[in-house]
Structures are given as C-alpha cells and as structure tokens.
Amino acid sequence: MLRLSCFLSLATALPAVAQSPLFGWPVDCNLDQTCYVQNLVDHDPGPGTADFRCGAQGYDGHKGTDIALPDLRAQAAGVSVLAAAPGTVRAVRDDMPDILQGQPGAPDTTGRECGNGVVIRHGGGWESQYCHMALGSITVQPGDRVAMGQPFGRIGLSGQSEFPHLHFELRRDGARVDPFDPDSDESCTLDPEDTLWLTPADPAAGGLIAVGFSTDVPDYSAVKAGTADRSLAADAPIVLWGYAFATRPGDILQIVIDGPDGRVHLHEETLERAQAQMFRASGRRAPAGGWAPGTYSGTVTHLRGAQVLGQMTVQSDLP
Structure with missing residues (x-):
C-alpha cells in the first residue's frame, strides 16, 4: 500500500475555474441532523485562524473539513464514507488502531496523522483525501476506479483524532481548496451556489x-x-x-x-x-x-x- 500523509505543506489555494468538478457529500449522513461540521479550512496564512465566514471554526493550519458524528455510539453503529467524485484510488492505509488520542493505548501518529485513509485522483490535478477511517473497513486498493457516492469504508477513530469524524480534504495540483469557498474571496459570507458541492451545503457555525x-x-x-x-x-x-x-x-x-x-x-x-x-x-x-x-x-x-x-x-x- 502507498504511504499516506494527512499534512502536506500549506499552500495558497488556487482560484476555482469554470470547469472545476463538483463533489458529493463524503459521509452517509444528513448535515446538522445526524452529523455536523466541527472544523473548517483555515484561510489565515499566519498563526491565527479564519474560516470562510471569517470566524474561527477550526484551528491554525487546518486544511480540510471535519465532518463529525454526535457520539461514539453512532460511530460504533457504522457510518459509511463515500467517494465525493468519480476517480482512481491513488493511496490507501488501513493498519492503524481505532483509538482516540488521549485515550490509553493511543499510538504515536507522527507522520501518520491521517490514520487509516484513502486518496482518490479525479483528473485535472484534483484529488480528495479521507482520514480517520475505521481499521479494517476500507474496501478499495490503489488503482481501483470508484463512482461518486460509492461507499468504500467507515468513519473510525484512527490517527490524530479526538472525536469520531471524517477529515475530508480537497487539493488541486497539490494546493488545498476549501469546497465552501474555492476562490478564497474573503467575503466572509457563503454563497451556496458558488461552492464545489453538488448539493449546496451551509454548515452551522456552532x-x-x-x-x-x-x-x-x-x-x-x-x-x-x-x-x-x-x-x-x-x-x-x-x-x-x-x-x-x-x-x-x-x-x-x-x-x-x-x-x-x-x-x-x-x-x-x-x-x-x-x-x-x-x-x-x-x-x-x-x-x-x-x-x-x-x-x-x-x-x-x-x-x-x-x-x-x-x-x-x-x-x-x-x-
């Protein structure tokens, strides 16, 4: 299996282009009902934190969207991770224990912060990454083709994780892209029609x-x-x-x-x-x-x- 790394060097987000792909919701849940967005992409290039609303829903240097489950009971029941767009699996890791950081037996995650996860290439320089998946749940291998909405594993507790969630990350030519604000226009507002989500999504700010x-x-x-x-x-x-x-x-x-x-x-x-x-x-x-x-x-x-x-x-x- 190819080695996965959750934390790449921080790069300035590229502007969205007219031919940008649209992405489906990567978790089999209903936003703000059976799941919620805990952390958003950090747009502040310095030591501070700024999400697309100019708030602070996240932490310094966070490069993805954390889609969280309400509790460990929901995670144990099994919630599927879905391919956000059609593509080819580039990398997989599925060998890390499901133990939250801070709990007894939690492993050292240095260089393996993503935990169990998958990277999918979508063409045109675009790729998506899925982190903190459940040990033994991943059903794809590098080279496999996946369709939008195809389940290929479950949310777990692996890697640098303190609560059950999926860290979902988009990149174009190696630079992170916020699906809620692909142009990083610093407007401090959300236009649901100007995102990269196939179905407009507006996560609660708390x-x-x-x-x-x-x-x-x-x-x-x-x-x-x-x-x-x-x-x-x-x-x-x-x-x-x-x-x-x-x-x-x-x-x-x-x-x-x-x-x-x-x-x-x-x-x-x-x-x-x-x-x-x-x-x-x-x-x-x-x-x-x-x-x-x-x-x-x-x-x-x-x-x-x-x-x-x-x-x-x-x-x-x-x-």
Whole structure:
C-alpha cells in the first residue's frame, strides 16, 4: 500500500475555474441532523485562524473539513464514507488502531496523522483525501476506479483524532481548496451556489450535538459516548444536559425544564471562552413528596447574540 500523509505543506489555494468538478457529500449522513461540521479550512496564512465566514471554526493550519458524528455510539453503529467524485484510488492505509488520542493505548501518529485513509485522483490535478477511517473497513486498493457516492469504508477513530469524524480534504495540483469557498474571496459570507458541492451545503457555525435527561450531572465521557441518558425517578433530581460545539465567548446556553404542572427549572449561562466541544448540565432536586407524574420536557438553546445556533428538545415520562 502507498504511504499516506494527512499534512502536506500549506499552500495558497488556487482560484476555482469554470470547469472545476463538483463533489458529493463524503459521509452517509444528513448535515446538522445526524452529523455536523466541527472544523473548517483555515484561510489565515499566519498563526491565527479564519474560516470562510471569517470566524474561527477550526484551528491554525487546518486544511480540510471535519465532518463529525454526535457520539461514539453512532460511530460504533457504522457510518459509511463515500467517494465525493468519480476517480482512481491513488493511496490507501488501513493498519492503524481505532483509538482516540488521549485515550490509553493511543499510538504515536507522527507522520501518520491521517490514520487509516484513502486518496482518490479525479483528473485535472484534483484529488480528495479521507482520514480517520475505521481499521479494517476500507474496501478499495490503489488503482481501483470508484463512482461518486460509492461507499468504500467507515468513519473510525484512527490517527490524530479526538472525536469520531471524517477529515475530508480537497487539493488541486497539490494546493488545498476549501469546497465552501474555492476562490478564497474573503467575503466572509457563503454563497451556496458558488461552492464545489453538488448539493449546496451551509454548515452551522456552532450549535448543539445532543441533549438528554439524567438524575445527576453525567460524566463528560458518557456524554461523548452517547450513554448519558437516564430515566427519571420521582425521588431523584431532574437534570438536563446539553452538548454543544464551536462555542465562542459571549455565547449563551439556556437550559429549560418544564413538567406537567409548569416550569420546573431555568438556567442561563454566558460562556466565557471558545471551545471546540463542551457540555453543561443543570437541574433541581426532587421536592418533598417527589415529582408529579406526567411528561417532562427539556429544551437546550445555543444563542450567539440574537441568533439561535441550535435548539434541541427531549421528553421523558415519569409514571
């Protein structure tokens, strides 16, 4: 197998041309429903970070689009990686363990940051790269032809990865190209019709990954694993948690719990720092005599000024 490298030398993006290919979504998921964009291409040539909106959704030197799954449970269920355009497989690696960085047994990824992955040539100097795939899931070899939308593996945890996602990268003649802003025109806005996506896509600039009820404040590891939900009990606290991404200083996270007799709890917090991912939980202890039976509804809202970046509601019945 040919050796794969996720991090090439940073090059200035080439302008998009009239005959640029269009690319399909490279993950079998629904954007901002069953997956979300965690990190975007960094357009800042210096030590700072600037995505195509002139925001900071990513990190310094990031050359691709990170399409993330909500939790480890979704990854374990299996989510297919799809060829974004027809082409010929140039390189494959499929020998690295599925262990997130920071976890026991995580390997040294120096020079192998991409983990298990595939590079596909599309002609005209264009190629796409797919990183952090699941060990043993890749079904193509160098020289194979692939069609647009063809599944050839699954999202995994391999390489320099701290959450389940696909790092998708486009290059033309070796220079990175942002599919959301192929001309790098610094307009700080998105024109869905002037991207390289076959179906226009407008990723959220932050929002909620998941929400749930519990009877105490859950461990963050359980939130990330997708196992933090708990059934309500009449004599236990009612806690609502929210798992958010791409937060910025000044964002507001609002946690509201309503019960069969009206409002149970309201918590609103102004966030003090930028975080790629974070969670908050808030609730109330059971009153004397316990909670009334009925349906309890919890809503978490992520606000940036007057803009609602994300809102999720969950319900639980207490017999």
